[in-house]
Amino acid sequence: MIADEASLARLAGLAQRGDKQAYAALLGAARHWLARYFRGRGMPCQIDDLVQETLLSLHRKLASYDPDRPFMPWLAAIARYRFVDHLRLVYRQAEDELAEDHPAPQLEEPAIAARISLDRLFEALPEAQQRAIALVKIEGLSISEASASTGQSESAVKVNIHRGLKRLAALVERA
Amino acid sequence: MPKSTDDLIAGLVDDLHPVRPLRQARGMLLAVLALIAGALGMAGFWPIRTDLVAARPDGMFLLSASLFLVLGLASAWAVIDMARPAVGMRREGWGWTALMAATLPLAAAALLAFELARGMPLAIDRDGLGCMRFGLGWSVLTFAALVWWLRRGAPVLPQRAGLLTGVAAGAAGIFAVSLYCPHNDLVHIGIWHGLTVVLAGLIGRIAVPRLIAW
Numbered sequence: 001m002i003a004d005e006a007s008l009a010r011l012a013g014l015a016q017r018g019d020k021q022a023y024a025a026l027l028g029a030a031r032h033w034l035a036r037y038f039r040g041r042g043m044p045c046q047i048d049d050l051v052q053e054t055l056l057s058l059h060r061k062l063a064s065y066d067p068d069r070p071f072m073p074w075l076a077a078i079a080r081y082r083f084v085d086h087l088r089l090v091y092r093q094a095e096d097e098l099a100e101d102h103p104a105p106q107l108e109e110p111a112i113a114a115r116i117s118l119d120r121l122f123e124a125l126p127e128a129q130q131r132a133i134a135l136v137k138i139e140g141l142s143i144s145e146a147s148a149s150t151g152q153s154e155s156a157v158k159v160n161i162h163r164g165l166k167r168l169a170a171l172v173e174r175a
Numbered sequence: 176m177p178k179s180t181d182d183l184i185a186g187l188v189d190d191l192h193p194v195r196p197l198r199q200a201r202g203m204l205l206a207v208l209a210l211i212a213g214a215l216g217m218a219g220f221w222p223i224r225t226d227l228v229a230a231r232p233d234g235m236f237l238l239s240a241s242l243f244l245v246l247g248l249a250s251a252w253a254v255i256d257m258a259r260p261a262v263g264m265r266r267e268g269w270g271w272t273a274l275m276a277a278t279l280p281l282a283a284a285a286l287l288a289f290e291l292a293r294g295m296p297l298a299i300d301r302d303g304l305g306c307m308r309f310g311l312g313w314s315v316l317t318f319a320a321l322v323w324w325l326r327r328g329a330p331v332l333p334q335r336a337g338l339l340t341g342v343a344a345g346a347a348g349i350f351a352v353s354l355y356c357p358h359n360d361l362v363h364i365g366i367w368h369g370l371t372v373v374l375a376g377l378i379g380r381i382a383v384p385r386l387i388a389w
Binding site: 065081 | 187189192197258264
């Protein structure tokens, strides 16, 4: 069961003062909420890793929680940061693999999961924005190369990347 | 990383120590102390403005120095608050202050454009390079204080935190310099002092994210 906001804020305040019992209860509640949060982002095989990474961040950054504010928006901000960081890392690993042309089976699954997760977000974008972001931000083409490849003007490519990334960020925040 | 989340939680609970929550007031005190240190340190290089010593300050100086001071404080406030993240939190006050301070360089540029249109030569002095150099130099104190604060916290928007750190540091640095800079003309203040803040913002935007990654 996930405790209510007021109880979580109180537990977090007690944890900051060193109350281990309150901290254990807080981490237990946070764990369940985080599992649901990451499940909703379409990375089923990564949930445990993400939950553990976020709990570690919570532990390291406990002082950044303001006991006068609600707890959940703080936890959600940390979870989102870890999620975006995780996606970036998995993507970078996948790109490195492609560049080196080495089979690395242990990394395949997270890379695919990240791809699926991003593809789901991409579906919400117009075609032109998807193409511009995929070519420049993922495949690493220059603006002029992307412009030649898509038939969009260079300024249109830039605008599409800017608007698309802004929309993706909003989607990640809302999801 | 432990194999099970239960083990991890047990380990974290075992490792718990009391922590002091980051307080906005403490962060602001740090930023203000850095700003004051810059203003005092500048005395070792240039004499303080004569109109200030005579307690008859020039109007343009008062207006521009106030704008840079408010910009520095508003941006520092936003940076310090960014160390304590929360989804849905809006920190936009600094933007209005930045817009207000931007009227100085914009007005200076307009003045220069009118003069050029009348066929007059560009009247930009070179003393401004000294203001810019010292402004950026003294901004390092505020810059270091804010980066240290962000590293203690959990900033989740590193690029914006970097930009604001640079703007706050640049505005604090140029405020310190303006207490000593003898110029009262809009072109000098708008172009050179304004450019210092813009440059510091760019430096912050580029350098800070990698310093505060967590």
